Amino acid sequence: MPQIRLQNLVKRYGHLEVLHGIDLQMAENEFTVLVGPSGCGKSTTLRMIAGLETVSDGEIFFGDQPVSQLEPKDRGLAMVFQDYALYPHMDVAHNISFALRLQKRPKEEIKAKVKEVAEIVGLTDYLQRKPGALSGGQRQRVAMARALAKDSEIFLFDEPLSNLDAKLRGQMRAELAIMRQRVQKNMIYVTHDQIEAMTLADRIVVMSDGYIQQQGSPEELFKHPANKFVAGFLGSPPMNFLDSELIDLDGTLYAVGEGFRIAIPAEKAHALDQSDKAVTLGIRPSDLSYAPDAPPGLGLDLEVIVSEYVGAQSVLLCVCGQASVTVELKSETPIALGETLRFAVRPEGIHLFDRKTGTAL
């Protein structure tokens, strides 16, 4: 079944436009993750696909069929809500089988289906309970089971894990990844958690303020962010940004800023057409490694301000001139606060952005 295609999708609430022409094409059976900061329009997009919000402009296609005028029930999709949206007065079995019962499927078939999906999500012992007597994680599973029972071609998830505690979230994320291998369906998943996005997605769509900033595979977006926003949004800890100028010294292009000078690798320098330009230098913490004897031009001198111990690794918050820089370091490395350390920059890890527009150079 179908590719899902959003064509110039616009959403207005009165005069307020919150989605400004979303164009998006998802391949068959793709796991698409919409990710972005709070209020950027992820839920709105998803709810328009589900038919819970009207489309102000543009069109949604499932395959070749425009669906924006169809009722939710005629779109053939299943959805998992952020607050689970279980039916409080029905026990787990009835929650799961609600859609099937409305379709008047035979009793035995319904029973078998309930049993099957309950096993997938590990709820077999809880079928007689009401949602009120379930823990958050169990409710989440019921919501998942209810969606699975429908055999829809399209699955929508709106931040299904956000109400769970960190440990359970990790566990459910792994289970989702496993389920995703088994259930080959179109899935659209909304989250503002970039780790969920990176681990689950075939395609990530990064949104901000009602625009799509960039879409592509997780690796593509991580390695080649289209702009500063995407670069800063994906990756944890986030990318460091340093204001600098491009200056040509003896045939080598350098990014020069307050207290540092980093050589731009030759291939990258060729692609840039001009020097003497105000840019933002972006370097991920993972592309910085502790190297006391790195030659100047390949390293940054950073003064350690805070050290956050997180286990094997420590996260150091440092300053370089006016800019703050985050780096990671093996915890056993002996360092003192206030000390200045040198970190080598991996040449492939150098990102340059236009300082005015934020687009990647």
Next chain:
Amino acid sequence: MRAQTLNRATPYMFMAPAAIIMAIALLYPLGYMIYGSFRDWNPSQSIGESEFVGLKNYITLFFDPAFRESLSVTLTFAFVVVAAEMVLGVGLALLLDRNIRGMSVLRTLFILPMMIAPVVVGLMWRYMYHPTVGTFNTMLKSWGFDGIDWLGQNALLSVIIADVWQWTPFIFILALAALQSLPRSALEAARIDGATAWQQIIHIKLPLMMPVLIVTGLLRLIDAFKVLEVILVMTEGGPGLSTEIVALRISRTATEFRELGVAAAMSNYLLMLLLLLTVAMFAITRLQEARAQRAARQIQED
């Protein structure tokens, strides 16, 4: 030690004024009434002069066809109006639970009847039901139909209509409030699961509103048993005994027949009926609480 005693006494001290008022305003008259119901007592006597007759008043009443008739009128009236009001009120709420422009004005209009004083409602309807100059019959006649003998042959139906007009809004507001506090996402989930508007009502909305609706219905029922003014003004219980509800009969027994003891016994019958309903209402709320607690326990056991 003393401080502790004082501490323990504090809540009772705060409750004392309310308790005293309750005792004076509620328990004393109630006790007086119960005491009086065992006596053959007429208004010219003081209660001390009246003669003790045991359960005689209750027994006579039990076999008194007029009282039985009045009881059955009350029961018919109460159950019919509450059933009609529930259906209409909940139906209206389901219909008007949407955000369309002008809906808030419409909702306010629907609530108006409830805010009119009962006596005024009675007068208004008596005028509208008037056989010759009343609104309904002039309208019917202008359309070429015969007039209807509203407060004569169809008196009970007529007072029922008036009561439904006045109290449907009460059910309407409470049902609307219940509707609007339903979990929105559960309804959205139902839409995605394929429920039509009607199926959403049957399978999701009504079951979720049920606790509120049960309590609302019982409240209305208790109130309907005590109705007096509207009927008093409209029909005075007539014609015959056809609209003589118990409350009306009590007041007539006391004032016209001058039998305070019998009136008191009658009041007690009514009181027992209401108590039964109230207990039922409490039992239902308790049941719901118990269910919630059981659910909470189950979570802890996992």
